[in-house]
Amino acid sequence: MSILLAVQDWDSAGWVARFKRNAPDREIRLWPDATDYRGVRYAVCWKPPQGLLAKLPDLEVMFSLGAGVDAMMHDPELPDVPLVRIVDPSLTGRMTEWVVLQVLMHHRRQRVHDAHQRDKLWGRVPQPAADAVGVGIMGLGVLGRDAAEKLIGLGFDVAGWSRTPKDIAGVTCFHGEDGLRPFLARTDILVVLLPLTPDTQAMIDFDLLGGLRTDNHMGGAVLINAGRGGLQVEADILRALAEGNLSGATLDVFVEEPLPPESPFWTHPKVTVTPHVAAESDPDYLCTYILRQIENFEAGRPLENVVDRSLGY
Structure with missing residues (x-):
């Protein structure tokens, strides 16, 4: 039940610490340090490099750390698994x-x-x-x-x-x-x-x-x-x-x-x-939100705010 964090332009170490603190029983891997992607069921992303998510053979759900998902939707190799956006x-x-x-x-x-x-x-x-x-x-x-x-x-x-x-x-x-x-x-x-x-x-x-x-x-x-x-x-x-x-x-x-x-x-x-600061999410809320979604998914409950790929949001 590993979680891969693929975060660019943000403090990746801070995200790792946050997820480990809130989910001590889960394995948290960080891109690009992680080289073995087997067993990664969940990917938490902000501007991940194109093609990265297609390399995760066991991926079940992708989470965007922002309200927008355009950076991920532009990936021509984006896996056919649910993509969840943030509503904060x-x-x-x-x-x-x-x-x-x-x-x-x-x-x-x-x-x-x-x-x-x-x-x-x-x-x-x-x-x-x-x-x-x-x-x-x-x-x-x-x-x-x-x-x-x-x-x-x-x-x-x-x-x-x-x-x-x-x-x-x-x-x-x-x-x-x-x-x-x-x-x-x-x-x-x-x-x-x-x-x-x-x-x-x-x-x-x-x-x-x-x-x-x-x-x-x-x-x-x-x-x-x-x-x-x-x-x-x-x-x-x-x-x-x-x-x-x-x-x-x-x-x-x-x-x-x-x-x-x-x-x-x-x-x-x-x-x-203004420097793209109109609405910045609370990182602790995002972490809690994603972990709650994962718990619901594993309990058989529906995911919230799943992206409709035909619409792009």
């Missing part, structure tokens, strides 16, 4: 905090006030009520739904778009290709929380951004992306900012991470950059 209540709360913060920052024109402060200017800018502002959320899963509900509580006019129909109290819901343009046309602040799939790759392009409502108190629409960097065409975001379709953007995710020093986003006066 603390992650949901942290994402909602970040989304609300960024929406309010743009709505209340904080970047403008910051510039006025630097220039010692007692300046005023138009400030309508929240119910005059259309916030549109792309992606109405657990994260999008919670953010929508909190924004409704602040008085914003909230709409949502998803691939399939959704019904959320207080949210004007659109879905599918036919619903995308009407959704964009009533949106002043666009919040992107979509998973990265073949259908959503590079979806946030110049054409999509051009469909947003620009006649508003901010002088243009706003883009907020905390989904995945692969969702956005970064040259198109810069073009939309230059041509006035966008009055501002907050980006937590990028095509290349860490964001290279030469990226124009770092110094763009209309862009706020």
Whole structure:
């Protein structure tokens, strides 16, 4: 009943210690130190190298340490066993905090006030009520739904778009290709929380951004992306900012991470950059969550949050 940890870009030693502390009766192996993969029934992964999981002859379940599974889904040799994603209540709360913060920052024109402060200017800018502002959320899963509900509580006019129909109290819901343009046309602040799939790759392009409502108190629409960097065409975001379709953007995710020093986003006066920190999970919760799933699986109970490979999430 061995567990293999295949973790890149995170503290692998910390994960080993955490799993050994919480599951002292299980053998914990660490990639790339482990060379014998026989008997490994469970793989706990974050950005595992392609082809690694196909080398585990006894593998029964794969777990992603993040809410997104796109890095694993891109592996052409991914074994045909259940892939489980993380649904973490603390992650949901942290994402909602970040989304609300960024929406309010743009709505209340904080970047403008910051510039006025630097220039010692007692300046005023138009400030309508929240119910005059259309916030549109792309992606109405657990994260999008919670953010929508909190924004409704602040008085914003909230709409949502998803691939399939959704019904959320207080949210004007659109879905599918036919619903995308009407959704964009009533949106002043666009919040992107979509998973990265073949259908959503590079979806946030110049054409999509051009469909947003620009006649508003901010002088243009706003883009907020905390989904995945692969969702956005970064040259198109810069073009939309230059041509006035966008009055501002907050980006937590990028095509290349860490964001290279030469990226124009770092110094763009209309862009706020955060380093993929919108929602970081509690490592201790993740460990407990995975071990509970393993116990349920071994007791014959169903796994939770299994990825539908036809959808990519």
